[in-house]
Every structure is written in structure tokens, then in C-alpha cells.
Amino acid sequence: MDYNATTPVDSEVLGAITASLTGAWGNPSSSHEAGLAAKSIIDEARENVARMVGAKTSDIVFTSGGTEYFHKSHDRQNGVDFSKGDNTDSLPHFITSNLEHDSVKLVLEHFAEEGLAKVSFVPASQTTGCVEVEDIVSSIRPTTCMITVMLANNETGVIQPIKEICERVQQINANRRNQPPILLHTDAAQAIGKINVDVLDLDVDYLTIVGHKFYAPRNGAIYVRNLEEKGAPLYPMLYGGGQERNYRPGTENTAMIAGLGKAAELVVQNLDKYQKHMEEVRDHLEVRLMEEFGDNIHFNGKFDTSSRLPNTCDKVLSKCNIVQASVGAACHSQNRASPILLAIGVPDSIARNALRLSVGRETTLSDIDFVISDLKQAVQYLQNQA
Numbered sequence: 001m002d003y004n005a006t007t008p009v010d011s012e013v014l015g016a017i018t019a020s021l022t023g024a025w026g027n028p029s030s031s032h033e034a035g036l037a038a039k040s041i042i043d044e045a046r047e048n049v050a051r052m053v054g055a056k057t058s059d060i061v062f063t064s065g066g067t068e069y070f071h072k073s074h075d076r077q078n079g080v081d082f083s084k085g086d087n088t089d090s091l092p093h094f095i096t097s098n099l100e101h102d103s104v105k106l107v108l109e110h111f112a113e114e115g116l117a118k119v120s121f122v123p124a125s126q127t128t129g130c131v132e133v134e135d136i137v138s139s140i141r142p143t144t145c146m147i148t149v150m151l152a153n154n155e156t157g158v159i160q161p162i163k164e165i166c167e168r169v170q171q172i173n174a175n176r177r178n179q180p181p182i183l184l185h186t187d188a189a190q191a192i193g194k195i196n197v198d199v200l201d202l203d204v205d206y207l208t209i210v211g212h213k214f215y216a217p218r219n220g221a222i223y224v225r226n227l228e229e230k231g232a233p234l235y236p237m238l239y240g241g242g243q244e245r246n247y248r249p250g251t252e253n254t255a256m257i258a259g260l261g262k263a264a265e266l267v268v269q270n271l272d273k274y275q276k277h278m279e280e281v282r283d284h285l286e287v288r289l290m291e292e293f294g295d296n297i298h299f300n301g302k303f304d305t306s307s308r309l310p311n312t313c314d315k316v317l318s319k320c321n322i323v324q325a326s327v328g329a330a331c332h333s334q335n336r337a338s339p340i341l342l343a344i345g346v347p348d349s350i351a352r353n354a355l356r357l358s359v360g361r362e363t364t365l366s367d368i369d370f371v372i373s374d375l376k377q378a379v380q381y382l383q384n385q386a
């Protein structure tokens, strides 16, 4: 019950990984047969990942995972020079939400602490669990170089208004004079494989893809709009043998890329089925929780006017025997109330008891019965201890 933390590798994905480890172990940069076999697997995987998010194949760069995608430029990025920190008014300005995963939040905090950039952390609305478009737009300054807001939150499952934000910002970009356009990034880690994600529909410049959230191995990729055509800028964090067009050098991890590509192919083929199943099971879970615990349950991710991922249910509890879940994001220390829940207005006393349940593709209705009975015995245990 913790599929937002990570997912198992799909059996077909494992097959693709195994096949490439045995049949395509060559160096993809080698021009001989073994190298060409590996390169063709990588090319096919790139096509499948691009298809999954509605991108051009050449706009996809493979990475080691979701955390490896966000950094400052070592050069003038988008007309803004990070190295010139002497005049703080000219510092590049970033806008983000207070709901972001640490792989975005901590990078921007670092930029600010190091005097490399100014950052606006826009608070999400406590009535919608979303960051409001107008609050993002009103934070824009002449020095704003990038806006990054996650597509769906990993704890609440609430889907953020990325398309609406991009629509407004592109209108502003069209009227910007003497300033480069504001770049738009979204962290789609929790959305891919659960809802349809289309980079052109969203109209973003960058989109983060995290394999281990959609039954792929723990690598990832980033979408960069019109990368080949020098569209959105991308600066390497590493220097080496020229792989990934010098954007992400290092001999390619063919097997993991093969797995990512197969998982992407499965999403393209089965997303509707996955989404419907997860939604059915999650909704059944919430019905049963209400039946069993009534007013003792507080659903932290349900807002009347906000959409949410089909698999996520954030609520309360801790003494379970069978259920494995997170009391917030897996990578956060568990002995504190989730900052995300506090940010959307969940009272500390409730946030401290939150339990995030996230179902997966194979979670069944009978699994839910186990979950409910385990939660019930946990509640009884806690009540007896009280």
C-alpha cells in the first residue's frame, strides 16, 4: 500500500532488462555488432518514453532518476547569468510551490542560500490543496527565469494546475520585451503511469520522468522541449564521453534504459486500464474506511474542487501488522508531521497521525479487506493502550 514510494518492476520490464543484459551487453558507442545491438535498444526505449509523454524522440535525455534533473546553469541560461551574484536585483528568480519534492525544493533553497538566485515558494491553497495560478502569476518579476511546480503531489495525490499555469505564463512570455521567456518545468514523477501526461498539452519546457514510479527500474529521463533545435536550454552536470549528446555523458546503462522503455510501452498500451483499476480499488478503500472508522477518518487529499491521482489516499494510523505504507513521503523522517500536510492546512495533531495509502496495478479488492481489518486491529490496539 505504498506505491507512491516505489513500484515493483513489471514482469515484462524484467524480461526486457534480462534480455538486454545477455543479448546486448556491448558498449552502445561501439560501431561493431554488439555495440549496435545495444544502441538499437536505447533508441527504441527513447521512442517509447517519448511516445508515453507525447514528445519528440530527440527531446528525451536519459538520467539516473528523478533527482538528477535540476541544477543551475554554468553559463548564461536563458539570458540570465548565475555567476553574476554581485547585484541581487539582477539575480535570476525562480518560482515554485511549497508542495515540491525535496529534489526540487532543496535545490532551490540551495540557490537562495548561496546567493545564486531569488526564489518564491508560493504557498498552496488550503481549500484546494493546489497552488493557485494567480498566486504563481503574481509572483513573476522581470528577473523570473523559471517556474517549476509538480504535476501531482506524492503525499496527497492532488493534481496541480500545470496546464493553466503554462497558458498564463506563455501569454506573459509573448509580451515580454528585452527579457528571455520564463522557462516552465514540472516534476511528473507521481503522475506518469497513473494519468495521461502530454508535454504539448501541458506546454512545458521540461518534464521529469521517474522510472520506479511506473514499474520501471530506478532510472529516469527528462523531457526538454526542442532540445535538438536549441529550444529550451539544457546544461550538463557531468562531462565525459559524449553520450546522450553530451547532456548526460557516461556509458549508457542499457539494461535499465531497456526497462524504462518497456515500462513506457506498457503505459502507452494500458494506461486507461491501470487508471480505472487503481481508482476502483482506492475508492473502495475509502468507502470501507468510512464504513469502519466513520468520523475518526480525515482524508487529507480530498478537495471538492481539485482532481487527484487515482491511487492515493492520505489518512491516519500506525499500529498495523500487515499493511506497509508511509506516514508521508518515504524519504522524509517519519517522526514529524508531514510539511506537505501542514502546508495544505491539515492540523498538526492530524498530520502527525497521517498514513498515506497508495494502491498499485495489482492491488485487489480483497487486499483492501486485509488492509481494513489490519487498520481496525491497529485502532483497537491503540485505543486499549490509551
Ligand SMILES: Cc1ncc(COP(=O)(O)O)c(C=O)c1O
Binding pocket: 004, 064, 065, 066, 067, 068, 101, 103, 150, 153, 154, 187, 189, 190, 210, 211, 212, 218, 219, 220
Ligand atoms: C514527486 C517526486 N519527485 C521526485 C522524486 C525523486 O525521484 P528519484 O527517487 O528517482 O530520485 C520522487 C520519488 O522519489 C517523487 O515522488
Ligand SMILES: O=C(O)CC[SeH]
Binding pocket: 004, 005, 006, 154, 155, 326, 328, 329, 330, 331, 332
Ligand atoms: O514516498 C514518496 O512520496 C516518494 C519518495 Se520520497
